Amino acid sequence: MKFRAVMVDTGPMREFTNIVSTISKLSKECVLRLSTEKLYFIVSEDNSGPSPPMLWCEIPQDTFFSEYQIVGVDDEYRDIYLGLVSANLSKSLATLKTAKCLKMKLTKKQCPCLTLEIETPSSTSQQTRQVTHDIPVIVIPRKLWSEFHEPRIPQPDxxxxxxxxxxxxxxxxxxxxxxxxxxxxxxxxxxxxxxxxxxxxxxxxxxxxxxxxxxxxxxxxxxxxxxxxxxxxxxxxxxxxxxxxxxxxxxxxxxxxxxxxxxxxxxxxxxxxxxxxxxxxxxxxxxxxxxx
Missing domain, CATH: 3.70.10.10 (Proliferating Cell Nuclear Antigen)
Structure with missing residues (x-):
């Protein structure tokens, strides 16, 4: 599995930060589903088993990222499901509102990580600084994917x-x-x-x-x-x-x-x-x- 994405526009970076911040207030943990067309943030009712999602957020990748590459397990199962602590992601994005560039990728450190490389302007020189955050994630096995699908709801009155x-x-x-x-x-x-x-x-x-x-x-x-x-x-x-x-x-x-x-x-x-x-x-x- 491979994932790499780049964001360079200030508007989308600010919006992405606000979205993740909102999700972190709703739940301590969430599931990040990566697909070829969208990113999904999914919060279950209690994050402990097959319960319907309490929150479902979908973000079209083409309006947020200038580069976006994903390789799944195989051609049939192209998505990647990651469990993470939403507060860790929110805190890591705190500097994004003034950043010049964000790079996101999957890495293998001591454990699987969602690595964020944030390029920010320096306050003392014309050079830029690069801040790296490694956010531990849990790779969700394919047999559990059905627990994180968009819920089927009855027709609203x-x-x-x-x-x-x-x-x-x-x-x-x-x-x-x-x-x-x-x-x-x-x-x-x-x-x-x-x-x-x-x-x-x-x-x-x-x-x-x-x-x-x-x-x-x-x-x-x-x-x-x-x-x-x-x-x-x-x-x-x-x-x-x-x-x-x-x-x-x-x-x-x-x-x-x-x-x-x-x-x-x-x-x-x-x-x-x-x-x-x-x-x-x-x-x-x-x-x-x-x-x-």
């Missing part, structure tokens, strides 16, 4: 574009300190409501005039705990109760420059959060609903 992530993050971080669970409710009229309940109070924040990307028709709430709505048709709303902390962690992606963030809801079962950038980076977070 509704997809709605989220408001500004910074604004949303401020709101949810305040709620996080009050309640471990938040109900996310979306309506076909373009309203998004975040609601928490405690022994002392019920708090709701509503965002309106949002773009509805998809709505699959009337939703049966005959067995629902949804309260009677006075200003909207209940059959045109769907909701899901999720972990407040997990929702908040995804919102740390506000540091990634993006052109759209969409929230898709499978009523009472699943929330899919998807962030897309102009460079065709796609970051998806899957949060399983809490059902009593």
């Amino acid at each position: 509704m997809s709605i574009e989220l408001p500004a992530l910074k604004q949303l993050r401020t709101t949810i971080d305040r709620m996080k300190g009050m309640c471990p669970e938040v109900v996310i409710r979306a309506s076909a009229e373009g309203r998004l409501t975040l609601q928490i309940k405690t022994d002392m109070a019920k708090v709701s924040t509503r965002f309106k005039d949002l773009r509805v990307m998809a709505f699959e028709g009337p939703i049966d709430h005959s067995d629902s705990e949804t309260e009677t709505q006075t200003i909207e048709d209940i059959s045109k709303t769907c909701y899901c109760r999720v972990d407040t902390k997990k929702f908040s962690m995804f919102l740390s992606a506000d540091q990634i420059s993006h052109n759209a963030t969409v929230c898709s809801i499978v009523n009472k079962k699943l929330v899919i959060l998807c962030l897309q950038t102009e460079e065709n980076v796609k970051l998806q977070c899957f949060i399983t609903g809490i059902v009593y």
